Amino acid sequence: MGRYVLRFVAIGYVGALLLVPLGIVFKRAFADGFGPAWDAVTTPAALHAFWLTILIALIAVPANTVFGVLCALAIVRQRFRGHGLVNSAVDLPLALSPVVVGLALLLLYGREGWFGSWLFDHDIRVIFALPSMVLATIFVSLPFVVREVVPVLREIGDEQEQAASTLGASSWQQFWRITLPAIRWGVAYGVVLTTARCLGEFGAVSVVSGRIAGRTETMTTHVGERFEAFDLVGAYAASVVLALLAMSTLLLMTMFQPKEENAR
């Protein structure tokens, strides 16, 4: 009896909070048929936002992947001054509001920021342009690869690498032949999480991008802008695109998920 109550609570909660609302967004987006929805996501502004989002992800994800693997190696394998600081600083983006991230970047690269006047004198646009949006996205999606790779590295230890090293392998060979193959699923899972976060970033990008339609709008800020312009079909249709991306991410997450988290 109690078992059925719990099951009902779990399914009901998830349904009422996630699934039913999402279903309604799909229904509303296609309320007038497929045509208007398609037109809404293929306007020049929507297409620009889509490709800009992809471009930002294409820069941020590889950057955070390389950093993530190296940082995990540093945290697990090295003793150095500032070890504790690095270990906690990696988690900082998880504790920060995206708006605060955007503001911090504004105060560094904006007109009144530390580097603002130098950048202005040299005619380099960071704020309200692609560089700040990339920086903001990198900031918020930074922890994921590190956090997924660290436990894997702890678990595999370094005996194999020591053996390879005594057999004369260079540290480069050790990394490509031994370490990377051993951590590849952790890296893959981290990359999926990073990509999801990059595609979905809203708050930090809102602050630094200026949200100029057709110039600095990403998919998420485009959804917000369409909603505020009372273009509900546009907002819902763009949301459907993002939701479909999220669902593909979910499928990938299920594939790459570390085994112990899979429910049996």
Add this chain to the structure above:
Amino acid sequence: MSTVATARPIARPRSGGGALSVGVATGYLSVIVLLPLAALAWRSLEGGWSTFWAAITDPQAVAALQVTLLLSLAIVAINAVVGTAIAWVLVRDSFRGKSLLNMVIDLPFALPTIVAGLTLLALYGPRGPLGVNVAYTRTAVLLALLFVTLPFVVRTVQPVLLELDRELEDAAASLGAGRTAVFRHVIFPNLFPAILSGVALAFARAVGEFGAVVLISGNIPFDTEVASVYIFGQIESDNVTGAAAVSVLLLAISFAALLGIGGIRRWATRHDG
């Protein structure tokens, strides 16, 4: 702390690759994360302590912080109960569609927050099919925060529950313990540290959430305006120093929550047996 340090499998002489990883890790983190935060802290204190104090005691800022904290505490309570229940169902129950339920739990991690807000607005907003309209109320903000924080407790409790030795429960039951007694004295103490880490993450997330809240809350000052929305408004109206001060306070709150819970967790694991 010392036990943590000795548990780390390190102590290998630093090779060339090691120096590279340390250099990249510290350099990248400094440029991407620490430098902007230093600029933020600097700006918040630029006008001196009195300006900082004036900014964080501005009535509208105080109201926004109060709503944020109040709702985040509600999030903690609800997630602790429902999150544990969902984890329980995922591990101990079996029914058709369970693996789908398990997959869907991660949806809030994958779905952009702005879409989450819009999604809730579609069901619980004006012209929603249920005829319930909570848009632009605190209930709406609560729903948005529950949406984005759903996975945290489930995903921290689930692996612990999977590992839990069921023989202990059977033993307790055979010695005459009722179901409530088994849960209180056998299961709950084991889950407690995981629940704590889960709610700490949920709290930190709720305190700073922006995207999910911004459309559905209506951003009414002294009512539904949360801290991150307040900061955003201050940036838009060019009060950057005030925004920086409230940001620093917000950062301190969520960081304190994470550190504090970390401490309780360590204490709890040390005393569990």
